[in-house]
Amino acid sequence: MTTTVRPGPVSTLQTMNDKLGAVQVSEKSLAGVPQLLVDLQRLSEDQETADIIFLVDREEERIYAHRIILQARCRSFQTTKRDEICRIPGCTVSPTVSGNPTQIRLPHINANVFRQFILYAYTGKIIFQDARVFELMILAQDIGIDELKAACEDYVVSTLSVTNACTYLAAVMEIQEKSSNAKCTSSLLERCTSYIGENATECVKTSSFLNLPKDGIIKLISSDYFCLEEEDVWRCVLSWAKHKAGVMASLLPGRWTEEERTRVCQHLAGVINHVRLLLIDSQVFAEEVEPTGAVPMELSLERYRHAALQTSSKAPFFINSTALGSVQMSSNVPSMCNNNSNSGANGMGITSFGDNDKRLQPRLLQNLFPGSSILKNDKLHLQTTLNAWYGVPKQNWRLVFRASTNGFSASAFHRYCDGVAPAFVIAQSSRGEISGGFTDVPWAKTNRKGGYIHSERSFLFTLYSEQEPPTKYDIIKKPYAICYHPEVGPIFGAGADLQIANACNSSMDSYSNLPHSYDGGNNASSSSLFGDYNFTITEYEVYTLSAPSPPVNKLKTDRL
Known part of the structure; x- marks a missing residue:
């Protein structure tokens, strides 16, 4: 089990600034915040002043709290009607004798998880435990602290790995079985299933895979994408x-x-x-x-x-x-x-x-482009199309750049991708088209006029489009295969046949002038790649070989 202590998802200074609008709060003026958090944590443990006692778990373990804190922090204590204490699903509130704390029974909540919740409600601190993070997320949803629920989701996504993916899958399936209010875990269930499927070769070797419940095994092997x-x-x-x-x-x-x-x-x-x-x-x-x-x-x-x-x-x-x-x-x-x-x-x-x-329907046998945020789920099979064009059916590729992670600027592209070859550039437009290019030579500064670089094997491709079937466009003007320009992202061809602009996610400066240096046959046009001459790219990735591959013969233009 992994335990991680984190501050809340938003810093105290940022929260204060947001609430005060244009009035900026300096760090010096918040010098007392650390001690405030210490005092609030001490308050959360103070039984003498508590006016609420939660009887948690089947053993009815007593956890103390203060109604005024919960009213300030939790939606289920803010939306009550007259004479109501709270609106937590599954709770039972006992009649209260004047002057005594109100008792609220939560037999379905784990005591350790509830303590984590109370700590967050008072101080904004989170103690994550892999096996319990989904319970904490459901609790945050039920009691009504949205930022805690979001923090749990972010934690799962950021820590998902070969070693814990099956543990997460088992945990989220157990939560869904026990709770009728676990809709918020559905996306995480699919995320875990997809991750295990894409990394099946390694995940099935873990002890957590062997410990999966039967319904977890069925969930995995029923998928077409269990690789x-x-x-x-x-x-x-x-x-x-x-x-x-x-x-x-x-x-x-x-x-x-x-x-x-x-x-x-x-x-x-x-x-x-x-x-x-x-x-x-x-x-x-x-x-x-x-x-x-x-x-x-x-x-x-x-x-x-x-x-x-x-x-x-x-x-x-x-x-x-x-x-x-x-x-x-x-x-x-x-x-x-x-x-x-x-x-x-x-x-x-x-x-x-x-x-x-x-x-009789074969699964996708292997995740050839691991980690791709574009070629995944129902687009996973398109990986085999790229390898068919490359000429090595089972070639594995390694992610070297993702714009949404590393930056959409031209400088970010060149920082990660200059000198990298061979390379696939896989891009997705705001309309959903998936196209790109392949080069067997790297982007690098050159003395040649215009920054053009010769290639024997570069090609462009349309991979997913409502207008075009998967199509490969071979280089015909080889001296102009790719172009290096420090203020622009990847450029293929003179013209250019494909140019992905700086800040391509927030402009329409990217464009395609196909066919120019690349052969598209009789049907290619400037709209073949991304549906129009100019377009917005919402994501693009660059992959290179994960291991050396045998020599590849040049392939002719193909339509699948």
Whole structure:
């Protein structure tokens, strides 16, 4: 568990200045604030002056507070009707004897989380604990301190990593199961799921993955963006089931006791249906999957039926009855043969699988551009298009620059990207188009007139657009492939075919004069990349190789 102590999301000086408007408050005039916070923390622990007692958790642990502080800080104490103390969901307020503190029962709230909340309400200090941050966020929502809720969200996003992503996923799913008012966690649930999917190769090796609940495993492997080969999806699911069943990780199915096999199968029940068994290599299926005894008979039969469809046009298909284990083959097995009107489609009497059958839809096998804020979620598959154009299908790339993080200025681009090659520039416009360029030579100062740099392999591309399919535009005037200009971002071609301007997110100075130095065939125009001659770029990223790749032959202009 990680614990992080942070000040509130907005500094005291900034808050004071905001409230006073044009009247600026100096640091010297706030010299007493540190001692004030110490005194307020001491007040939060003062039982003698407290007029509210929270009875928290099932053990009804007593936590003291002052109504006037909570009224000043918490919306649920500000919006009460006459004779109401507060409006906290799930609370019970006990009748109060005059002169005694009011008792408020919160049996569903963890005592440690509530102490963190009270500390923040009095002082603005936050003590984050990874496993409890979602509970604190729900509490902040229910009691009504919006800046604390926002701080929790920021903490999760900023600390999400391979080691804690599965822990966060399990925590947020548990919160959603327990709380009927957990809508604020939905975006974080998707953020965790996407992060794990994009970094699946590393995340499945962590202990937190092995400790996920069953619904967490199902959530992950149901996604098209769980970036693993289907054989590896099966292997990580089996590792999870063996861990849950208490079976040695290295123990092969043939060495399991019947009791161990039963326990593993119990954990795989309901999970194995989300593994796309039809996509698993036949040898792996026969040697690694079926020996577990976890595959229902109908799924095994469908797997072999699918294999028959794949080979029917090449050679007669025969099923080895031993490969099916305990499944007895006979002419009476309905899943294997079909006498309906579709039986003649392949000449074998075997039913065709539908084109929309999700079990036949491959996942994105790998996150080739990790960390991209553009090529993610439903745009993740476009990564493979870029690699196809580059010529190395499974090439991995490393992020070197992101405008929203490093700055939209031309100087920021050159600070991070000068001297970097090969490089993909991937940009997204305010209208949603995704286009960019590739160069095998770096941007750098040059003595050549105009700052132009020669390239043999540079190209531009349209990747996502309502007007254009994914299209690659090769360099035809090679001496003018890219251009170095210290006051402008990336420039491709003389003309320019693509120029991303300084402060491109707040102006329409970026433009495309395609085709000029790059070949777009008969259909290319200045609107091919971003829908118009001038445009606003809301985000762009630059990637370079994460590891050396073999030589690549020059590719011709392609349309996918």
